[in-house]
Amino acid sequence: MAKPAFFDYPTFRETRLPKVRLAHWKPVTLYTKYRWLVQALVVISFMLAPELRWLKLDLTNGQYWLLGYQVSLTVALQAVVILWLGTYFVNFFENYLIGRLLCGWICPWGLLNRLGMIINHFLRRHKQRALILAAANLLFAITATLVVMNWMIDLGTLFRPEHPYFGWVWGAFGLLALIGFVILHQMGFKFCESICPFGMYLTVVTQKNSLRITFDSNRACVDCGLCTQVCPMDLSPREMDFKDSMNGGFGQCILCGDCIDVCQVRMELENLPPPLRWNTAEGIIPLLPLEAKQGAK
Ligand code: SF4
Ligand code: SF4
Incomplete structure (x- = not known):
């Protein structure tokens, strides 16, 4: 197919339609409506799974759950390995047959990036835009850290100074939240473009x-x-x-x-x-x- 000539001389005209830039949050086609729905369901499942004890490894108290039952560490670790391998193979075939849906439809991190872009857009004329955006990204990073940590520890440990892992849990929380904030605030989707190892892998294998x-x-x-x-x-x-x-x-x-x-x-x-x-x-x-x-x- 011949490459149209205008691609060599891109002259993008200004548009007087800023509302269309809200494509990041306002779905127009059925495709993007389903994308929002799926991504929301994934995030909700990710939050509910350890809460409902579908799978949780409470390393701080040595308690492990699978499908609502308390199990041994070995069984819980086996479930984690099976879950990872299952996710990997489902994603491998999905990526081979369809494309990089994991990043656009599933990844909760992509959703946080998108929320940051929406806030940035809505506040584009606000004097305190930079401050509010930083506060929002910090809130997103803290929330994401708590959701991830909830799979591996009892979050109540954060409020029990007498617990032997109290200091370690706060240390891990602070470090992860800080890394998350820097990535969200400084990089946004640039992280998905050039640093995320899974994204790099998908870039190479996409057919x-x-x-x-x-x-x-x-x-x-x-x-x-x-x-x-x-x-x-x-x-x-x-x-x-x-x-x-x-x-x-x-x-x-x-x-x-x-x-x-x-x-x-x-x-x-x-x-x-x-x-x-x-x-x-x-x-x-x-x-x-x-x-x-x-x-x-
Ligand atoms: S969004 Fe504008 S520039 Fe892009 S393909 Fe459509 S009409 Fe052309
Ligand atoms: S990532 Fe792909 S589908 Fe999304 S806007 Fe860019 S080209 Fe379009």
Whole structure:
């Protein structure tokens, strides 16, 4: 497929539609509505699992639970290993067949990054924006740390100075919350782009025949640049199909659908169909690599 000429001279016009930048929180298509729902359910399950003793290793008191029953450390550790391996294999096949859904749909850290972006957007004219954003990110980091620690310790230990692990638990809490805050506040989605080891792995193994964003060059594009502006992974969604996966293509795409949402909103103003689409959309051969499509013509 020939690369459209305008990609060599990107001239993104200013838009007078700041509301469309809210693509980060306001779902437009059914796809992004389901993404919000799934991510919320994952976060709720992650919080409830140790609370309901589905799986919890209380290392501070030497008590372990599985499916509501108290079990030995060995059984609990076996359950952890099975859970990790199961998660790994489910993700491996999901990633092979569909794409990097784990980052866009599942990862609670991505949700916190997204909430930070939404707060940043809403407060864009607020004088205390930097301070409020820092406070919000600190709150997110503390909450995430407590949720993760709840899988491994009794959080009540934090309030029992007589407990032998009191100092250790506070030390771990402080360190994890600080690391979380620095990552959230200083890096945001940059962490997912370039540091998260799981993200790097997914970038490498993501296949070209996965679900991906495609630019339909038979449709008009008003060259507004909004798709690029909203992309949390700093990609250029229009170009992805023309790049290889290792250098800014679908390997980095977390399949959030924000670019498609914003393109749809923008093109509705022109009464034209959006040029950005999923490769599974009607009129595009589903899940077929570009080379195969070209060969078939
Ligand atoms: S290219 Fe689109 S779907 Fe992919 S990460 Fe960027 S905004 Fe999300
Ligand atoms: S693809 Fe859509 S959102 Fe992106 S520049 Fe063109 S019209 Fe704007």
